[in-house]
Amino acid sequence: MRPSDLPEIRHLPLFRDMLQANFEQLMQGAYAQSFPEGLMLIRQGDPADFLHIVVEGMVELFAEWKGRSASMTVVQPVGTFILAACIRDAPYLMSARTLERSRIIMIPASDLRAVFRRDVEFAVSTINELATCYRAVVRHAKGLKLRDSRERVAAYLLKRAAQAGQAEFDLGIEKRVIASMLGMTPENLSRALKSLAEDGVRVQGQRVTLWDRARLLPVAQPDPLLDGPG
Template sequence: MRDASLAEIRELALFRDIGEATFEALTRSAYHQTFPPQVTLIHQGQSADFFHVVTDGLVELVGNWNGRENTMVVLRPVSTFTLAACMTDAPYLMAARTIEQSRVILIPSSDLRAAFAADTAFALAIAHELANCYRGMVRHAKDMKLRTSRERLAGYILRQSALRGGASRFELPLEKRLLASFLGMTPENLSRALRALRDDGLAIDATHVTIADRAALDRVAHVTPLIDGPEPGAPDR
């Protein structure tokens, strides 16, 4: 891996507190690679060869079953995937595909497990990462099971706003069909839901989002950290 990459990665929460020897062992056989958009990085069912860290771009985790496909997670930098599979040496449950051009670190899973055993600080960082992945998936499942599609959409918009420091105008970061899949609906349905939310303080022109009435939108979404996650930058409370 190049020196510039190494310095950049060393600052990530996953690697910040670990020993120099561990860091070197982890990065010795690792790759930091750039991928074009729409490239499938891993397939579901494959054995867990690499632990992945998205450092730039946008990656989606996709579930497939019986000819159907669904976007389960959208990963922005800096995020990881395939950690649980690597730790348990089990097959990937989801495929991963770049949405836009992305840079990804690939760490052989055997090195990951060796570093876990050798470095307590790294073990703790891994456990935190696993716990956060779990909690993210619990939140997504709660979103799916407790909210209607309209409510999920309103919640998504407010989360995106929060990610941008509470901005009331921003661009949708995803293609609508991808967003629809992530929110558990069809593109047609998303289209209609977006129009319907105009009565609740949301205006959308193509990809340009304007929150006209935040309170009204939140009366639909009832945003809560127990589903929508903590405020960006804040600890998970």
């Protein structure tokens, strides 16, 4: 593991408040590895042995059933994934693969479980992290049930623009992955984006410009209870 990784990880909400000694112990048992693009990190159904942290690159979490596949989310640096499975000592519910060359830190699940029994602050951080993740999935499920695909696309674009802090931004993710995350086919996303042209959306390849936010807002009707805070 690189020395520069430690402060970044330490700065995460999950590890921010724990005792230094315990943090060091967790990091002692952890190891880092680089993976090429398109590599399967985790296969759903496998036993959850490690908490994963993306320090570089990008990881797609997706689910499979009966030959079908659906993206659930994309994890970007610096972010953790599959905490819940580690805690429950249960099989992973989602598979994970790198979307680009990525560096991943892996912390043995048993270490985690041991440490939050000793360190209240870490326990509280874990509670907060899980509650946050839970709420994120609930919002996602709400979006799937309450909005149609065009509305989901509009909301997604507004969210990304807000994150970028600009009306113009790069998607940074393949459209077919975005489509799957939003619960639709690539063809449907393509058409949805085209039809949103009349609502102030301009798309050229990966580049998106929301040149008339006022027009797009009523389509998406963004709501913190669906799209998250901020």
